[in-house]
Each structure stands twice: as C-alpha cells, then as structure tokens.
Amino acid sequence: MLEENGVKSLVIEGRNAVLEAFRSGKPIDKVYILDGCQDGPIRTIVREAKKHDTIINFVTKERLNQMSETGKHQGAIALAAAYEYAEVEDMLDLAKKRGEEPFLILLDNIEDPHNLGAIIRTANLAGAHGVIIPKRRAAGLTATVAKTSAGALNYTPVAKVTNLVKTMEELKEKGLWFVCADMEGEVMYRVNLKGPIGLVIGNEGEGVGRLVKETCDMTASIPMKGDIDSLNASVAAGVLAYEIVRQRMA
Numbered sequence: 001m002l003e004e005n006g007v008k009s010l011v012i013e014g015r016n017a018v019l020e021a022f023r024s025g026k027p028i029d030k031v032y033i034l035d036g037c038q039d040g041p042i043r044t045i046v047r048e049a050k051k052h053d054t055i056i057n058f059v060t061k062e063r064l065n066q067m068s069e070t071g072k073h074q075g076a077i078a079l080a081a082a083y084e085y086a087e088v089e090d091m092l093d094l095a096k097k098r099g100e101e102p103f104l105i106l107l108d109n110i111e112d113p114h115n116l117g118a119i120i121r122t123a124n125l126a127g128a129h130g131v132i133i134p135k136r137r138a139a140g141l142t143a144t145v146a147k148t149s150a151g152a153l154n155y156t157p158v159a160k161v162t163n164l165v166k167t168m169e170e171l172k173e174k175g176l177w178f179v180c181a182d183m184e185g186e187v188m189y190r191v192n193l194k195g196p197i198g199l200v201i202g203n204e205g206e207g208v209g210r211l212v213k214e215t216c217d218m219t220a221s222i223p224m225k226g227d228i229d230s231l232n233a234s235v236a237a238g239v240l241a242y243e244i245v246r247q248r249m250a
Contacts, residue, residue, distance in 0.1 A: 117148025
C-alpha cells in the first residue's frame with residue numbers, strides 16, 4: 001500500500017502484474033514507467049494505459065526504486081484504486097434493506113475527480129443509495145476522489161457501467177424514472193421528484209449528452225439570478241439532491 005494525502009492506493013509492480021491489472025479491468029489511477037524504456041512489454045503497458053485513460057508518468061529508476069515494495073518493478077509500477085466498484089444491483093438492495101424507494105445519482109461526463117468526490121459526499125449525506133458513472137470520459141475512484149469524498153466512499157456504492165443509456169433503460173423496467181439537470185428544464189420546485197428516482201448530472205461545460213438526456217423522463221432546472229450561466233457540477237448535484245430530499249420528507 002502507498003499512502004497519498006492520507007488515502008491508500010494499491011501498488012502493483014512488474015510488467016506482467018501491471019499488464020494483467022489493466023486487462024482484468026482493475027481501476028488503475030496512475031502508471032509509472034522507466035523513462036527511455038522502449039521494449040515490447042513496456043510499449044504494451046503504455047498502450048493499455050492510454051486505452052484506459054490512465055495517467056502515465058515517465059520517471060527515473062531511482063524514483064521507481066523509491067516506490068517499489070518488492071525491489072522487482074522491472075520498469076513498471078501501477079497505483080490502483082484501493083476502493084472496489086459496486087454493482088447497480090447492490091444499490092437497489094441497499095434501498096430495499098433500508099425500506100426506501102431507490103434514489104440514485106448518475107453522472108455523465110464528470111471528468112474532474114474533485115467534483116466526483118464532492119458528489120459522492122453529497123450522495124451519502126442526502127441518503128442516495130449509490131452513484132453510477134460511465135466507463136468512458138469519467139473520473140474513476142482515484143485517491144483524489146476518495147480524499148474529496150471525506151470518507152463517504154466507504155459507505156456509498158459507486159458503480160461503473162459500460163453504457164449509461166442501457167443501464168437507465170434497465171432501471172426503468174424496475175420502476176425508476178429519471179430527471180436530468182438542464183438549464184432549459186422546468187424549474188425544480190415545480191417538478192414532482194418523489195418516488196424511485198435517478199438524478200442525472202452532466203458537467204458544467206457540455207451538460208448531459210444528447211442520448212442520455214433523451215432517455216430521461218423530464219428535465220429540471222435550478223433557478224439562477226446571477227451574472228454567470230452555470231453552477232459547478234457538484235453544487236448543482238447538491239441543490240437538486242436536496243430538493244429530492246425535501247419533497248420526500250414532505
């Protein structure tokens with residue numbers, strides 16, 4: 001284990017071990033490669049890292065030696081998220097266990113790990129049963145996310161799915177309906193947010209993708225009176241999540 005800012009990451013050493021970690025789908029935060037090394041296995045690791053949008057750091061042998069726990073790094077060390085992803089079914093089971101209607105938060109295009117961590121923290125405090133993120137174009141469960149979540153990652157399930165739209169359609173069959181945060185939507189106070197619900201949040205730049213938005217049952221907007229046109233994604237998630245909480249309590 002390597003500790004970074006009080007958050008532990010798993011250290012994976014050696015070419016075969018790093019390559020297998022990528023191929024097994026284990027969430028890798030960063031990979032450290034011996035600078036200047038160009039042989040076949042190293043090139044394969046670099047290719048896998050790029051395919052998985054993993055941060056690649058080319059470093060000296062001395063740096064790798066410092067990080068190594070076995071002394072047998074072979075020019076490659078990966079840091080894996082010390083947190084495992086959950087399944088969407090786990091979230092529905094959690095809702096059932098609590099005797100509550102499911103409340104999920106789905107994130108589309110949230111690439112900033114600080115935003116993801118803050119949303120997981122809000123999800124926990126608002127009583128959401130889980131957070132769903134897509135595999136592509138999304139921050140994963142990195143050390144930064146864990147730290148920003150202030151411990152919520154230990155309690156709130158996070159699932160990573162291949163296709164957000166397909167997951168939403170499957171959840172609709174189980175009785176959930178979806179509301180999308182959108183500036184052009186109905187003001188949130190006028191939208192019925194009760195019942196089994198999935199709240200969909202996009203990033204502040206592009207918002208929610210077209211196909212995901214079309215799969216939603218309705219859109220809700222946050223009234224804004226200022227001079228700028230959007231809220232930070234994690235703040236928007238918090239405002240809408242607590243409107244859901246308010247309506248459920250009422």
